[in-house]
Amino acid sequence: MMDITQNYFEFLALPVTYQLDLQALSERSRELQKTLHPDRFSHLSDRERRLSVQYTAYLNEAVATLKHPLSRAQYLLKLKGLDTFSESQVQLDPMFLIQQMELRESLEDIASAADPEAELEQLRQTVEQEMKSLREQFDRYYQQSTPSAYEAAAVCVRKMQFIDKLGREIEVLEDQLFDE
Amino acid sequence: MAYSEQVIDHYENPRNVGKMNDQDDNIGTGMVGAPACGDVMRLQIKVSDDGVIEDAKFKTYGCGSAIASSSLVTEWVKGMTLDQAQELKNTTIAEELALPPVKIHCSVLAEDAIKAAVADYKEKQAKK
Numbered sequence: 001m002m003d004i005t006q007n008y009f010e011f012l013a014l015p016v017t018y019q020l021d022l023q024a025l026s027e028r029s030r031e032l033q034k035t036l037h038p039d040r041f042s043h044l045s046d047r048e049r050r051l052s053v054q055y056t057a058y059l060n061e062a063v064a065t066l067k068h069p070l071s072r073a074q075y076l077l078k079l080k081g082l083d084t085f086s087e088s089q090v091q092l093d094p095m096f097l098i099q100q101m102e103l104r105e106s107l108e109d110i111a112s113a114a115d116p117e118a119e120l121e122q123l124r125q126t127v128e129q130e131m132k133s134l135r136e137q138f139d140r141y142y143q144q145s146t147p148s149a150y151e152a153a154a155v156c157v158r159k160m161q162f163i164d165k166l167g168r169e170i171e172v173l174e175d176q177l178f179d180e
Numbered sequence: 181m182a183y184s185e186q187v188i189d190h191y192e193n194p195r196n197v198g199k200m201n202d203q204d205d206n207i208g209t210g211m212v213g214a215p216a217c218g219d220v221m222r223l224q225i226k227v228s229d230d231g232v233i234e235d236a237k238f239k240t241y242g243c244g245s246a247i248a249s250s251s252l253v254t255e256w257v258k259g260m261t262l263d264q265a266q267e268l269k270n271t272t273i274a275e276e277l278a279l280p281p282v283k284i285h286c287s288v289l290a291e292d293a294i295k296a297a298v299a300d301y302k303e304k305q306a307k308k
Binding site: 084085086087090092094097098100101104105157158159161162164165166 | 211212213215216217218220222239241
C-alpha cells in the first residue's frame with residue numbers, strides 16, 4: 001500500500017542518496033502510475049478514488065523533485081532539517097558573487113558579439129562545468145553526514161541556484177538568437 | 181503579476197546603471213545575491229573626503245522589482261552621509277515602489293547592498 005507520509009525516496013522504494021539511478025526512478029514511477037490509473041479505481045468508493053488522486057499528486061511531486069539535481073539536493077537537505085527552498089537571507093561568498101556578476105555580464109554581451117554562437121557555447125560549457133563540480137562537492141559533504149557538512153552542502157545548493165538560473169537564461173538567449 | 185508605475189518607471193529608465201573602479205580608495209562596493217531567485221546585485225558608492233556620497237552606480241541581474249529597488253537606492257543615497265545611507269530601510273524602499281509582499285525580498289536585497297557598500301568603503305579607509 002502506498003503511504004504519502006513516507007518521504008519521496010521511500011514512497012518510490014529508492015535508496016536515499018544524491019547519486020540517484022534515474023533509470024530506476026522512471027521505472028518505479030511508471031510502475032506506480034500503472035497501479036494508480038483512474039480506470040482501475042472506477043469500481044471503488046469515493047474515498048478510495050480520492051486517495052488515488054492524492055497518491056498521483058504525491059507521485060508527480062516526488063518524481064519532479066528527485067529528477068532534477070538541484071531540487072533533489074534541496075530535498076535531501078530538507079530531510080535533514082535544512083530548508084533551502086524558501087530562504088532569502090543568507091551570507092554568500094563575495095568571490096562567488098563577483099564571478100556570477102561577470103558571467104551574467106558576458107551573457108549580456110553575447111548578443112552583440114562577432115560570433116554569438118561560439119561564445120554562447122563556451123559560456124554554456126563553463127556553466128555546465130561549474131554545475132558538475134558543485135554537484136560533486138554537494139555529494140561529498142552530504143555523505144559526510146555531520147551537521148557542519150550539511151551546512152557546507154547547503155552552501156553548494158545556494159550556489160547551484162545561481163548557476164541553474166544562469167543556465168536557464170542561456171537557454172532563453174539561445175532560443176532568441178537562433179530559433180527564428 | 182502587475183508592477184506598480186514606480187517599478188515600471190525605474191525598470192524602463194534605470195538611474196545610475198554602471199560601474200566604478202572598485203580598486204579606488206573612495207569607492208565602496210556591495211555585492212549581494214538571492215539564491216531563491218538567482219538575482220545578483222552590485223551597488224557602488226563614491227564617497228567624498230568629508231564622508232558624503234557623491235555618486236552611486238548599480239548593476240542588477242534580476243526581476244523588475246530588484247532592478248527598481250537598486251535604481252531607487254542609488255538615487256536616494258546621493259548626497260547622504262554614510263551614516264544616513266546605512267540607516268536606509270527596506271520598508272521605505274518597498275513603500276516607495278509599492279512592492280507586493282512576494283517582492284519585499286527585492287527591497288531587502290537593495291538594503292543589504294547599500295549596507296555592504298558602506299561597510300566595504302569603511303574597511304578600505306581603516307586599512308589606509
